[in-house]
Amino acid sequence: MNRKAVQCASAMWALALSLLISHPLPAQVAGATLSGTITSPSGAAVPNAKVSAKNVASGQSSETQTSSTGTFTLPDLAPGDYEVSVSADGFAANPTKVTLTAGTPQTVNLSLTANLPNAPSSSTTEPSLSDLGFSSSQTQGNTREQALLDKRTHMLKIHQRMGLITTIPLIATVVTSLNAGGKNTSTASRDLHTALGGLTGDLYGITAYYAIRAPRAPGVETRGPIRFHKAMAWIHGPGMILTPILGIMAYNQKSNGEKVHGIAAAHGPVAIVTAGAFGAALLSVSIKF
Amino acid sequence: MKKNILIAFALLVLPALADSQWMLKDCTLTYHVSHPLHQTEGVSHAARGKGSCHDGQCDFLIAVPVKSFDSGDSNRDIHMVQVTRGAEFPMVIVRTRLPESSATSATINADLEIQFAGQTAQYKQVPFKLETKDGETHLTGTIPATLSDFKIDPPSLLTLPVKNDIPVRVEMTWRPQ
Numbered sequence: 096m097n098r099k100a101v102q103c104a105s106a107m108w109a110l111a112l113s114l115l116i117s118h119p120l121p122a123q124v125a126g127a128t129l130s131g132t133i134t135s136p137s138g139a140a141v142p143n144a145k146v147s148a149k150n151v152a153s154g155q156s157s158e159t160q161t162s163s164t165g166t167f168t169l170p171d172l173a174p175g176d177y178e179v180s181v182s183a184d185g186f187a188a189n190p191t192k193v194t195l196t197a198g199t200p201q202t203v204n205l206s207l208t209a210n211l212p213n214a215p216s217s218s219t220t221e222p223s224l225s226d227l228g229f230s231s232s233q234t235q236g237n238t239r240e241q242a243l244l245d246k247r248t249h250m251l252k253i254h255q256r257m258g259l260i261t262t263i264p265l266i267a268t269v270v271t272s273l274n275a276g277g278k279n280t281s282t283a284s285r286d287l288h289t290a291l292g293g294l295t296g297d298l299y300g301i302t303a304y305y306a307i308r309a310p311r312a313p314g315v316e317t318r319g320p321i322r323f324h325k326a327m328a329w330i331h332g333p334g335m336i337l338t339p340i341l342g343i344m345a346y347n348q349k350s351n352g353e354k355v356h357g358i359a360a361a362h363g364p365v366a367i368v369t370a371g372a373f374g375a376a377l378l379s380v381s382i383k384f
Numbered sequence: 385m386k387k388n389i390l391i392a393f394a395l396l397v398l399p400a401l402a403d404s405q406w407m408l409k410d411c412t413l414t415y416h417v418s419h420p421l422h423q424t425e426g427v428s429h430a431a432r433g434k435g436s437c438h439d440g441q442c443d444f445l446i447a448v449p450v451k452s453f454d455s456g457d458s459n460r461d462i463h464m465v466q467v468t469r470g471a472e473f474p475m476v477i478v479r480t481r482l483p484e485s486s487a488t489s490a491t492i493n494a495d496l497e498i499q500f501a502g503q504t505a506q507y508k509q510v511p512f513k514l515e516t517k518d519g520e521t522h523l524t525g526t527i528p529a530t531l532s533d534f535k536i537d538p539p540s541l542l543t544l545p546v547k548n549d550i551p552v553r554v555e556m557t558w559r560p561q
Contacts, residue, residue, distance in 0.1 A: 135472075135502075186502070222434040222445040224477070229432065233449050234475055241471035248466045259542065312462045319457030380459070381542055382421055 127195035130168040131203040133161050133181055140165025141207060144183035151176040151192075181205055240313070247310045254305035258377060261298040268292045269370055276345070276355065276363065285346060292342055299335050299373075303328075320379045327376035334369025341365055404484070405561040406442065408433030409520060413448060414553040415529075419546045426453035426464065435558065437484045446478040446556075450500075467539045468501045476500045487521055489514055496527065505533040512554070520559045527552040 129148055133141045144161040148169050161167045161183075174197045180190040186207035195201050224234055268291040274281075275288035306328075317325065341362035345355045355362070411431035417424045430452035435444040450470030455461055465471060477499040486492045493509040512525035530548045531538050538545040 221443045222436050224445070224447055224475070226434050227432040227445065227447055229447065229449070229475070236472040236474060238472055241466075241469055244462065244466035244471055248463060251463075255542070312465075315458050315462055317458050319455075319459070321457055321459035324459075 126171045126173050127197060128168065128170045128200045129172055129177070129179070129193065129195060129203060130166070130200065131205065133165045133167065133183070134204070134206050135186065141183050141186060144181050144186070144207075147180050147182075148172060148193075149178045149180070151178060179203055179205070181207065183207060243310050244312065247312060250305045250309035254302055254309065257298060257302035257305060261295060261302050262373075262377065264291050264295040264298065265370055265373060268295050269366070272363065272366065276349075282350070285349060289342065289346060292339060296335060296339055303332065303335075323379045324376050327372045327379065330372035331369050331376060334365055334372060338362065338366045338369050404437045404442075406433075406435030406437070406444070406521075406558045407561050408446060408556060409559045410555075410557040411446070411448075412553075412555040413453075414555075415453065416551050416553070417546050418549065419541055420544050421541065424455050424460065426455040426461065428452040428454070431556075433556070433558070440484045442482050442484050442487075444478075444480045444482065448476050450474055450476060463539055468534070468536055470501075473500070473502045487514070488516065492523075498527070498529070501534040501536055503534040505529070520557050523554070523556045523558065525554050527554060 131146075133144045133146065135141050140161075142161055142165060144165070144167075145158060146161060146167045146169070147156050147158045149156045150173060152175050153173070155173075157169050157172060159167050159169055172195055174195050177193050177195060178190045179193055181188045188205055188207045191203060191205060193201055193203055268288060271284065271288040271291055274284040341359055344357075344359035345362045348355050348359055408431065411429065411433065413428045413431055415426045417426070428448050431446055431448035433444060433446035435442045437443075450468055451461075451465055451474065453461065453464065455464070479497045480494045482492060482494060490513065492512050492514060494512060496507040496510055498505050498507065507527060507529075510525060510527055512523050515522045529550050529552050531546075531550055532548055538548060540546070
């Protein structure tokens, strides 16, 4: 074997060895990716939660934080068994075990529980919630009740806004009533008054719907101005039904050239009482007397 | 032999006997909410608390149910529970550590950790006045809490939101056990 052949063979061996040695390296770098979403007991995304994945074999940990949408990604993890733990203010979660394989993305979605520090404290001296004698029903969160309260508030907010909006055509109806009755009135004035009254009735119906259909909070006794607010509904509610009925009767009598008479003559007084009760109901929850 | 047992007993048991505990006897917590149309206060007398002292340091824990605050209007109280996620996180929990010697001071500055509405907020050096009478320690002060500390969206009335500040007035009476 001449010198050139030896050099060539050595170069081939070196190349083969380098290929053999370097081949496994990309497999180590291109590790597994762990991703997922962290949610609260109500299903809402938990941002800024600390997510930690600990390799069971090596003990090495990789950490990241969840995004504003509760998602996280831990790239380039070595394949193997991992213990995934999550910590977030006000929440608790038990560590979860996952097995990662090279090149295969793994998804872990975790739902946290409300953090109720009523478990005995790790320190022997630090007092815990259980030391204070609260019952578990007092200290444990209830996501279903929270969802009910959320729905209640949502519906009552619409009730409040619709009530304010209803006030505008209500006032306009009362104002136009001055030209709708009496001797010197025109059909146009009566029509305008009727149209505004109809609009008020429709908006009032929507307002009332959201108050009636809003879920009740369990075990709560009604106290304070809301009692007056509800009591007024027993006046303006029937009034809002009676007023248009009497109004139609008065309208027909007036259109026939008659003087408004009989029960239809009560349209005006009933409307005033109704509007007054509606205004009082509005003020009772708006201004502290 | 007996002497050794006595020494061992003294070493093991006496330090434990030196530890002391405090119990919360009475407590009034009052939060204040400002709205352009309303000034509202909600009061709770339902707080419970305990303090455990060891090596000259006392760890205090005070907890109060969110639902126990009464503003005189059930509708407002339910709304308060809703916006603070009080059904999901039903307790307000306060923790602090104070030197045992501070029980004899006229004022203390406490570092408070408060868990509320699923969040934890730290309040540094909150001043409290102390008065000791008949073996009981009466403590008063105000925690400068804000809605944003606990990521609570300000509730609104007639489309006007309340102010961010919700100072909590604290009046407590502790007695040693």
